[in-house]
Amino acid sequence: MNSTIQISPPEKITVIGGGPGGLYFSILTKKAFPDCQIDIYERNKADDSFGFGVVFSDETLGEFLTRDTQSYDLIRSKFAYWDDIVVARDGEKVSISGNGFCGCSRKTLLQLLQQRCHEEGVNLHFEQNIDDVSDFHDSDYIVACDGINSSIREKFKSDFQTTVELKKNKFVWLGSTKPLDAFTYFFRTTPFGTFVAHSYQYEEGMSTWIFECAPETWEKLGFETTNETDTIQKLSELFSEELDGHALISNRSHWRQFPAITNKNWHKDNIVLLGDAKATAHYSIGSGTKLAMECAIALSDSIVRHGINKEAAFAEYEKLRRNKVEMIQYAANVSLDWFENMNRYINFDFQQFAFGVMTRSKKVTFENLALRDVSFPQKVLQEFNTRINASHINIPAAFTYFQLKKLKLENRIVMAPMGQYQAEDGVPNSWHFSHYTQRALGGLGLIITEMTAVNPNGRITLGCTG
Incomplete structure (x- = not known):
């Protein structure tokens, strides 16, 4: 005789932080528990957004489609799509196809998810800076997704066993009106050192440009952390060829060092971490927003399955996501390490250099690239065999x-x-x-x-x- 296990649904959930992860978690959970009161508290205004574009893969979009068709339809109409990745170095460039990605404005993404929250009956509270959870003692769950500098995580960092490691490279997040038809890595060698711009279009007439360099290079050029005018002037001169007359645009664009954040424990009592508050992944693999939203799906699923049984819900959340998050973080850290040491590779033959860019996270191999775009590995191989005067231009490198x-x-x-x-x-x-x-x-x-x-x-x- 079959028996159905009855769960006790949560009556109240408090979400601290109105980023993509917190919004998407609230949408999915409210759909499952229409009678549950869900409140989101966001420190900024509804139409504030710091940063420019966000990136998703085809695979991630497919997950969104299955979870909330309305969100998917709203977001999809605003996406800029591309299939190619371009590696450019001082005027040389190569295009590699078969890399399905899309981008959209972070501000647009937030507004569309806010719209879906309103439609489902989630309560949104803006300009509310929450650093004390005692006011929410009657909440079944408190979801702390208040970003990299999470005040909730910091308050209980000994319980979460938080580790924050600042990486050495300097980076700044800017925008531009320069149109791009591919995700492009622009490398530029200068007398001061090497720069790279991670760039992609995210909507008509707007593209994201993340500039990165070693701290020694940054110091030699005399950059100042918060001097946006000076930053734009210097980078516009260094990348004048790449920008092709288009302006760089700032939006609280201060130079930073990337914080690699991990937490041994993802929850304390009824508080659970989500998004960058829980785990960061370096922007060079474009997984920050993806990571937050995929974890939002897993957390929502776990609470829907176990109701107010917090121990069971949190255990399932970790089971679903801990290994995946750590794998993404590992790949991101390997990628980050490559960029921190890009001076080691910058003088390689160009196709070899581009191959290093494409395979830097160790998740993509020569054979993987051949499945995406057979012409690119052939260029790499032919350049190599030409340099060593091999007997045949297409001999696999291992047999030379x-x-x-x-x-x-x-x-x-x-x-x-x-x-x-x-x-x-x-x-x-x-x-x-x-x-x-x-x-x-x-x-x-x-x-x-x-x-x-x-x-x-x-x-x-x-x-x-x-």
């Missing part, structure tokens, strides 16, 4: 020769050392001969034999060589 000082290897495939532990009194024997010659017949370019002790006392086992 390698000059190791006076030793010329026929290919770049190397067998790592494997301990055999078959030596007799430190002397290799027929076992080793058979082992190594069999592998050599397979065509390896280099075999590294097992480690050899410098004297008998250095042997790890009686079967070690040396």
Whole structure:
């Protein structure tokens, strides 16, 4: 006999922070619990928005479609779509297709989600700066999604076990009227150091430009953290070719260092973290808003499934999202590290450099790129083979020769050392001969034999060589 488990729905939910994550969580949860009172408290005005555009992938859009068709339809009509990523360096550029993304104005996104909240009956309170949750003692849940500088998280940081690590590069978020038909990384080498602009169009006539450089470069140019006029003047001169006469636009555009934020615990009592308050992902992989909204979906699902059973709801929330968030953060940190060390790569041959940009997070490989745009890996390979004077322009790099000082290897495939532990009194024997010659017949370019002790006392086992 089947029995249905009855849940007790929440009567009141308080959401602190009116960003995309908090708004979307409220929409989904209110649809599931129409009688639940949901209040959103936002420190800014309804039409305030700091920043310019936000980015989503095709996959993320599909998730939005299944969750709230009305939101999807509203947002989709405002998106700028692109399929290409362009890597440009000092006038050289290459376009890589097969990268389905879209962007829209952050302000537009917030206004559309606010509209959906009103339609569903969510209460919106603007110009309300909340840093004390004691006023909400009667709430079943308090969702803290008040951003990177979350006052709620900071108040209970010992409970959440918060870690905030400021990364070294300087960046500033600007806009421009420059039209772009692809997500473009503009690299510019200067006498002061290397700059990169992460840029994309997010609506007709408007594009986002995030400029990034090393702290030494920033200091040499004499930038000032909050001097927006000076920042725009200097960057407009450095990127005059890329901007092509179009202006840069500021919007509280202060130079910052990216804060990598993690929390060992995502909840305390009935308070739960969401969005940048919980976890940040570097803008170079464009996942900040995506991360917040996908976590909003998971948190809403968990509360809908478990009602006021907070322990069960929070456990499911973490089960659904902890690993995924950490994977995204890892990829973002690897990507961030590449940009912090871009001076190491900036003088590579251009196609090799562009390949490094595309594969920097280690989530995309040579083969993945070939599935998206076969012409780009071919350009990378042909440039490489031309430089080393390979016998054929399309030979896979692993099968090209390698000059190791006076030793010329026929290919770049190397067998790592494997301990055999078959030596007799430190002397290799027929076992080793058979082992190594069999592998050599397979065509390896280099075999590294097992480690050899410098004297008998250095042997790890009686079967070690040396």
